[in-house]
Amino acid sequence: MKKLNTKELVYMSTLISLHILFTELISIRLPMVEIGFGFIPLAVIGILFGGLYTGMAMAISDGVGSMLFPPAGGWFYGFTISDIITGLLYGNFLYRIGSDGKKQQLIKIAMLVLIVNLGINLTMNTYWLTILLSKGMLVLLPARVIKTIIMIPIQYIIISIVINKVKTLKVN
Amino acid sequence: MGSEIIIELIDDEVKIISKREVKIIEGNLKDRIEEVGEYIKGKKLEKRGREVVLIIESNLSTIKIEDQVYMNKRNMRKNFFYNVKKYFPVNRNEFIFDIKVLCKKSKANRVSMTYISKEEIEGLIKLLGEIKINIKKIILYEDLISETVMENKSSFAIFFNTKKNIYISEYVEGVCKYVKKINTEDEKEVKYKLDLIIAEMEAEKIYTLNKAEKITEFLKRKEVEHENIDIDYLKQIKKVNTFNLLDDESKKKLIVKRRVVKAYQILVVAIVVVELVGVSIKRNVKNMEVEMEEYYRDEDMRKEKYKDSTEVVKDIEEIKNRILKSNEGAEKYGGSKIYERDYKKIINALDEGSKVESIEIKEGLITIDIISETVEASEETIRGVKRNFREVNILNIRETLKNKIMLQIEIK
Numbered sequence: 001m002k003k004l005n006t007k008e009l010v011y012m013s014t015l016i017s018l019h020i021l022f023t024e025l026i027s028i029r030l031p032m033v034e035i036g037f038g039f040i041p042l043a044v045i046g047i048l049f050g051g052l053y054t055g056m057a058m059a060i061s062d063g064v065g066s067m068l069f070p071p072a073g074g075w076f077y078g079f080t081i082s083d084i085i086t087g088l089l090y091g092n093f094l095y096r097i098g099s100d101g102k103k104q105q106l107i108k109i110a111m112l113v114l115i116v117n118l119g120i121n122l123t124m125n126t127y128w129l130t131i132l133l134s135k136g137m138l139v140l141l142p143a144r145v146i147k148t149i150i151m152i153p154i155q156y157i158i159i160s161i162v163i164n165k166v167k168t169l170k171v172n
Numbered sequence: 173m174g175s176e177i178i179i180e181l182i183d184d185e186v187k188i189i190s191k192r193e194v195k196i197i198e199g200n201l202k203d204r205i206e207e208v209g210e211y212i213k214g215k216k217l218e219k220r221g222r223e224v225v226l227i228i229e230s231n232l233s234t235i236k237i238e239d240q241v242y243m244n245k246r247n248m249r250k251n252f253f254y255n256v257k258k259y260f261p262v263n264r265n266e267f268i269f270d271i272k273v274l275c276k277k278s279k280a281n282r283v284s285m286t287y288i289s290k291e292e293i294e295g296l297i298k299l300l301g302e303i304k305i306n307i308k309k310i311i312l313y314e315d316l317i318s319e320t321v322m323e324n325k326s327s328f329a330i331f332f333n334t335k336k337n338i339y340i341s342e343y344v345e346g347v348c349k350y351v352k353k354i355n356t357e358d359e360k361e362v363k364y365k366l367d368l369i370i371a372e373m374e375a376e377k378i379y380t381l382n383k384a385e386k387i388t389e390f391l392k393r394k395e396v397e398h399e400n401i402d403i404d405y406l407k408q409i410k411k412v413n414t415f416n417l418l419d420d421e422s423k424k425k426l427i428v429k430r431r432v433v434k435a436y437q438i439l440v441v442a443i444v445v446v447e448l449v450g451v452s453i454k455r456n457v458k459n460m461e462v463e464m465e466e467y468y469r470d471e472d473m474r475k476e477k478y479k480d481s482t483e484v485v486k487d488i489e490e491i492k493n494r495i496l497k498s499n500e501g502a503e504k505y506g507g508s509k510i511y512e513r514d515y516k517k518i519i520n521a522l523d524e525g526s527k528v529e530s531i532e533i534k535e536g537l538i539t540i541d542i543i544s545e546t547v548e549a550s551e552e553t554i555r556g557v558k559r560n561f562r563e564v565n566i567l568n569i570r571e572t573l574k575n576k577i578m579l580q581i582e583i584k
Contacts, residue, residue: 051438078450078453081449089438093435124446131453
């Protein structure tokens with residue numbers, strides 16, 4: 001694992017701060033779902049630093065975020081695990097995506113958005129909620145399915161735009 | 173590069189070179205691709221050598237040499253791929269392209285550009301993709317050899333022969349002037365062509381490769397000075413300034429596929445972690461439920477005990493009696509002294525709703541300060557009792573404590 005230099009550390013910490021802010025403060029509340037934008041800085045971290053660092057960044061972000069903005073019901077490490085895995089996936093698919101062709105970029109983003117939303121948000125996080133709330137999965141699923149259906153195209157479009165803006169950015 | 177595998181495609185012969193052995197598969201690569209796959213799989217080379225270097229003869233490729241404005245390698249490659257049609261007017265989907273710097277001149281780079289037909293090596297790329305081996309580099313055979321010689325001479329010629337052909341390449345001032353291939357079937361024709369080539373040659377020195385007997389014999393006869401060299405591919409490859417050919421479209425498809433495989437692996441690990449964490453959480457929750465049940469049951473018992481306010485009064489009376497069993501109280505009531513910390517212990521115990529009888533105390537002395545503390549503590553005691561046992565008549569407790577304190581003051 002490559003060591004980060006000072007400049008990279010500054011980028012990373014700024015992006016972690018942005019992730020906390022985007023997750024906790026900047027969100028659109030609709031009657032059925034809350035749309036957060038934490039995935040934008042997360043995508044940038046993934047593009048610049050790769051899977052392992054993005055996973056670590058997510059763990060730090062979750063820890064610091066829950067200290068600054070304590071979640072209702074307290075901190076639960078299940079969601080931290082979900083965040084770390086999400087980070088790994090973002091890094092895996094987006095790292096140095098700028099050097100890929102347009103078609104490959106779009107395929108990678110599509111794969112990422114689908115896997116994260118269906119595998120992590122819909123399945124894993126719902127499982128954590130069943131443990132936390134002592135409710136059956138089928139009770140929680142309908143609302144979460146709607147959220148996932150809304151989030152998939154939004155994330156796909158926004159990440160595609162972000163990649164176009166960020167792909168030429170170089171930390172070194 | 174991890175363990176190295178080199179696949180050499182020269183003259184209808186596929187040579188697979190690993191650290192342990194060299195396997196020669198005769199015949200065209202396209203026809204022998206399955207055999208190549210079986211050998212790599214059989215020798216488990218796909219596990220040890222995750223990357224492969226492909227050596228091809230230059231007639232599978234086309235080379236152009238050109239001087240370009242000086243720029244860094246990254247920009248040079250970008251520029252090349254952007255303008256590739258200008259250099260090679262061929263279909264991009266059918267060929268793979270690359271560029272490398274031959275030498276630096278003042279404010280310019282002399283570069284070598286090449287393209288290789290995908291059709292020729294497509295089967296191999298597909299096969300290596302399936303067994304998860306990356307093609308790290310594609311090297312032109314003449315380049316590999318010339319790099320070995322280039323260190324000593326800038327103008328030289330290289331002769332080497334295979335079963336069917338003789339290859340001759342000439343380098344002038346470090347740049348490849350030509351690569352020629354002579355079919356060895358007709359000996360007269362070979363001699364004629366070799367004579368012609370040697371007559372026109374500008375090279376200072378001629379090298380023959382790996383004891384190329386036919387050529388050596390010929391050169392000796394012609395009294396041409398030459399030197400035979402042996403090349404260790406595995407060592408030499410690291411030194412060669414190669415074409416990377418990494419921007420090949422099929423390789424990109426492979427990269428996407430690998431990302432998906434990696435994501436799948438991450439998810440599998442995630443599922444295992446979630447399962448383990450989930451089981452552990454459920455176990456903890458169950459333990460906590462048991463503890464909570466016991467706690468509430470215990471609290472219910474205490475509630476039951478203090479349901480009747482006389483029980484509380486009784487307990488407080490007990491404290492009072494113990495306190496009175498102090499210095500002066502001892503004289504008046506025939507009791508004994510207690511220490512300050514024991515007194516606090518009793519008050520705290522009452523606050524927490526514990527049984528006073530269970531508190532162990534030592535003999536000691538009560539002072540006026542302790543009594544004043546008692547006034548504050550008594551308020552806390554009331555709150556404590558109130559918090560824990562709501563059914564108790566608070567007035568009774570207050571009254572009892574008040575009496576207790578007044579009594580202590582009187583004692584003092």
